[in-house]
Amino acid sequence: xxxxxxxxxxxxxxxxxxxxxxxxxxxxxxxxxxxxxxxxxxxxxxxxxxxxxxxxxxxxxxxxxxxxxxxxxxxxxxxxxxxxxxxxxxxxxxxxxxxxxxxxxxxxxxxxxx
Amino acid sequence: xxxxxxxxxxxxxxxxxxxxxxxxxxxxxxxxxxxxxxxxxxxxxxxxxxxxxxxxxxxxxxxxxxxxxxxxxxxxxxxxxxxxxxxxxxxxxxxxxxxxxxxxxxxxxxx
Numbered sequence: 001x002x003x004x005x006x007x008x009x010x011x012x013x014x015x016x017x018x019x020x021x022x023x024x025x026x027x028x029x030x031x032x033x034x035x036x037x038x039x040x041x042x043x044x045x046x047x048x049x050x051x052x053x054x055x056x057x058x059x060x061x062x063x064x065x066x067x068x069x070x071x072x073x074x075x076x077x078x079x080x081x082x083x084x085x086x087x088x089x090x091x092x093x094x095x096x097x098x099x100x101x102x103x104x105x106x107x108x109x110x111x112x113x114x
Numbered sequence: 115x116x117x118x119x120x121x122x123x124x125x126x127x128x129x130x131x132x133x134x135x136x137x138x139x140x141x142x143x144x145x146x147x148x149x150x151x152x153x154x155x156x157x158x159x160x161x162x163x164x165x166x167x168x169x170x171x172x173x174x175x176x177x178x179x180x181x182x183x184x185x186x187x188x189x190x191x192x193x194x195x196x197x198x199x200x201x202x203x204x205x206x207x208x209x210x211x212x213x214x215x216x217x218x219x220x221x222x223x224x225x
Contacts, residue, residue, distance in 0.1 A: 035215075042217035043157070043202065056212065091156060100145050100206030100213050105156040 004106035006092050012112045013082055021077045021109045025094030032075050033093045033103060034067055049075065050098050082113045118205045120216035127193045128224050135219040137186040137203035144208040146179055146186045152199040198223045
């Protein structure tokens with residue numbers, strides 16, 4: 001079946017602009033995660049959605065970052081007033097069940113802020 | 115907060131040799147998972163360990179969960195160029211089951 005998909009695959013933007021990154025999880029997966037990975041670095045947790053529960057936003061680095069998940073499926077990560085330090089690969093993952101179920105990662109969106 | 119530490123952070127391994135990468139937690143884990151990320155790719159699930167002292171094998175890869183469920187290791191024998199990549203461990207603490215990922219062990223294979 002189809003895996004996790006993310007769009008766009010690459011995004012180049014200018015400092016100060018807003019960007020939206022999209023994640024389509026595997027159908028039927030109840031949990032959805034966003035991570036950030038800077039070049040050669042580990043996975044930085046950003047936010048986690050589980051079913052209809054309030055999301056765990058504890059990893060969002062600033063109030064410029066927000067995310068929503070509509071209808072328990074597609075999720076959008078929004079970064080407002082982008083800064084150069086926001087440049088990274090943004091990875092989305094989903095799991096069929098609540099944590100600590102196995103996570104399936106999408107290919108990521110590479111964001112470059114000029 | 116919960117932290118999962120991985121050592122070493124980087125390894126250069128001669129093709130054909132064995133190597134081990136380690137994962138440590140200060141708190142008892144309910145389970146631990148290992149993922150592999152190839153260069154330019156995304157993390158892919160390898161295995162999950164749940165029981166104290168559990169050992170699982172996948173061909174040349176041997177995964178172990180410590181008796182105290184605070185550490186884990188991945189041992190690869192007869193390294194091949196296809197083993198290049200970053201290996202992440204991720205642990206879950208009972209009661210707060212969200213996985214915490216380590217920073218990864220980046221492995222370079224020297225032909």
